[in-house]
Amino acid sequence: MNILNIHRKRAFTIAGMCLAGILHQQQAWAQEPLKQETIDIISTNQPKLRDAYKLNLTASLPGVDTSRPMLKYQVPALNLNFMYQAAPLKPLALGKDSLSLLQNNFVKLGYGNYKTPYVQAGFGSGRKDLYNYGLFVNYTSSQGKEISDQNYSNLNALASGSYLLPGLQMDASLGYDRNTIHYYGYNHDSVKYDKKDIAQTFNTITAQVGLKNRPQNDWAFQFQPTVKFIAFNDSYKRTENTFIARIPVRKQVFEDIYIKAEGVFDLSTYKQDNGRNINNNVVAIHPAVDIIKPGFVLHAGVNPTWTNDKFYLLPDIVNESHLVRKKLILSSGWISYFDKNSYRNLANKNPFLNGLVDGILNTRVEEKYTGIKGTLGGHFNYNTKFAAVTWYNMPLFVNDATDMKYFTTRNEEQLRAFQLHAEVGYIEEEKFQARVTFDWYNYNKQETEVKPWHLPPFQGDLFVQYTLAKKLHLNADLFALSGSYYQLPNKDFGKTSGAWDMNAGASYDIGKNFNVWLNANNIFNSHYQRWYLYPTYGFNIVGGIMVKF
Template identity: 80%
Template sequence: MNIQTIYNKRAFILAAMGLAGLLPLQHAAAQETLKQETIDIISTNQPKLRDAYKLNLTASLPGVDTSRPSLKYQVPALNLNFMYQAAPLKPLALGKDSLGRLQNNFIKLGYGNLNTPLVQAGFGSGRNEVYNFGVFVNYTGSKGKDIANQDYSNLNVLASGAYLLPKFELNASIGYDRNTIHYYGYDHDVISYEKGDIAQTFNQLTAIVGGQNRPQNDWAFTFQPQVKFVLFNDSYKRTENTFVFKVPVRKQVFEDIYIQAEGVFDLSTYKEDNNRAINNNVVAVHPAVEIIKPRFVLHAGVNPTWTNDKFYLLPDIVNESHLVHKKLILSSGWISYFDKNSYRNLASQNPFLAGLTSGILNTRVEEKYTGIKGTLGSHFNYNTKFAAVTWYNRPLFINDAADTKKFLTRNEAELRAFQLHAEVGYIEEEKFQARVSFDWYNYNKQETEVKPWHLPPFQGDLFLQYTMAKKLHLNANLYALSGSYYQLPNLDFGKTSSTWDLNLGAGYDIGKHFNVWLNANNIFNTRYQRWYLYPTYGFNVVGGVMIKF
């Protein structure tokens, strides 16, 4: 309450008292001179609120109780009475952890309309953690009906095995091959030969010894040395001995980076009668680095090679990039390598070859290619490639002008071509398979020869296989082959005809151990000539039985 208010109250009280009983004094007071009073105002009224009391709160977490509580449970007993009393439990004996016995042995017998016997047999050791071995034997042959001396026979024997040590594997094999053909590519109306005079038999004995370490993890150092001996000869006292030694080495240095190298020593010596021996050697080293990722693969290396008395540094670069994971893969590369033109290799291409000419060189092949490949869904797969290919010193086969039933080799210094390769496959487990593929070459440059003699520019293949009820097996093969150029004795040239070759086969399983089979070859009965003057067999059928045990 301020001072102004107090003084106002005092004035009000005096006035009230005057009215209540002091009126008689009014006159006397009136006679006196009125006194003047002054009121001093010290300050104005400024109301204030008392300061509020504030509580200071500090938040903090309670301490963690790390003591282990002692909990006690008390489960009341529940007594149930069952009418059925369960039998006591007893453990069962575990069965043996073993796989069933494999059918590693078979015998296949057959016969065909061209006096074609067929005998095959295979015997294996079965499953074994320490060693395994196998033996394979094959014999077949045919006699032509329409063309004299159009006969051949083929015998193959192979024995191989492996011995497994804790950290190393030893393997070895020995094989013998005997292939007999006849030079029947002559004018049968003018000339007649005894069968023994035009027979040619190739004998080959091959022995291989090798090994490889057995790493315990993916980061280990791996190597696979191998030694190979080949003794090759024919009926005309031509012999060729070959020694091959390979040492591939590979090491993982990072999770997705590998380094590798391979040393190759391929040494051959060819001799005919008492002529001077011809040495043909190829020595190479293949160092490379590989980067392998889920969607990217790069192989980058070089191939230093010594052959033909020269040194070559060859490229070896291959790349695969997934544009769409596993469905669309871009594949490209630049590679170069040597094809060895030994007598054995050339005779395997053309068995009617008349020996090895002196001065023959090994073929250097260079490919620059790109293409796409991948899978579509869970059944389809495809692969395409477009390449520019160059062959340096490629041997071409021409008929001998003095004896047209035999072939000589001509050296093509440089042969160029564009190659288109395509294949599409479909697989539905073991029930159905289909595959179509072809290779087309556009030979656009020959440096020393007029034509690419006996090189067909197109080859195609269609394969089908179907299994019905797991017992009936059907298959079909359709081959397409374009014609190729050949040289005549007068140095003119011609071209063989294109052809289609259809083969059908069927097999039926009788129980677990028996199978009957039938193969029909050259359904169209086309006598095409892969080599000029050498028509193939026409329609022929071979059938028989196979026993598995």
């Protein structure tokens, strides 16, 4: 029953009670006459429900208790009784150095056909914490049998040393070289010379001083300046003095990025028969950035160079990318540099050179190459390169038209060639190793000369070395050389024959201090001509003993 019904019932009940009371009064007052009465209804009853109460709920997190609880632990004591008593610690004595004493000194003596004495000796200080030094001496000579005046001698002496400071290392060396040859490239049937008239002796004195810091880590600043002075002269009163200074610096700036620069000062003065001085200078700066990452190497730099009274900005860019980690590496580059055509450098290439010609220029070489290299397994390694090479102002050796036994130079303004270089090697620890290399040049364009005089287009070499029972050491060297063009006095030209040559050697250790050795050269007995009119020695053999102490 709802609230409305309850109110209704209450209203009817009250009305009934009122009506009963009125009737009762009327009965009491029955004698009175009836009066007319009226009931005024002011308003009707309208029941109304009261508004219901609504609960307003608001969710909130409880407060965070930031107080640090005080926890107390009680660990009962546990007494352990050990039957074993440990022995007291005592320092052990340092063991002796397991490295054996170095055999820093040796003397090697021998003799062979062509009246060939052979002397070689070396002396060193051994392991030193503060300094070390060494002395080396070498002498050999031969006298030809088939061709008179085919004689030569070679003397070399070098003293060098290093002084170690906590943060620096100082290096110094002093060397002397004396090389004597004879101009035997003439017609021996029609002309005779005294040996003193055709003998040529080159003397070289070299003094060098260097300094480098000893950084403790790769991030340190590194520098290694060197200064070299070279005095060079021959039997014909030709002198050349050279001063060379190199100042390389290097700094690691990030984990795999290095910056470096090198200043080069190569200054030479040549003088012949009390004539005028000829200066030949090369000054260069080599700034570069090296990025070295696993599987990727980039060397990017430039070579600003001043020489021949001109300025050159040369490229120096080399990249190596691992296509297959360490097994297949793509190598490419674009580099350019100068070969200095000093008298000493040219005479080292061709000792039968008759001085410098006036106005000789230094050679600018430009190479653009690509190739692959890498390792196969743990023993094989290979390297290949295909390049386009251009030489600017290349000196070519030709026989002097007035006297064929001498050589002079011709300037080739621009010589181009494609080069193919390949080498494959195999090495098995110290027991066995073999390597084959070859270089092939396709000289396809020259602007000044008719042919690339005395430049062999192909050279190959196969070297093998084997050690048996750590006592017997065997080696062999087989090489091939193609013929090259030469020019005749009437401006005609010819070509020398190619050649195969082989050298072999053996040595056997007798105990710790003695060794016997034997070297055989030109086993095929081929009298080939690297320089026209100058055939080489035939088969020659030299053997002897070496003492180490």
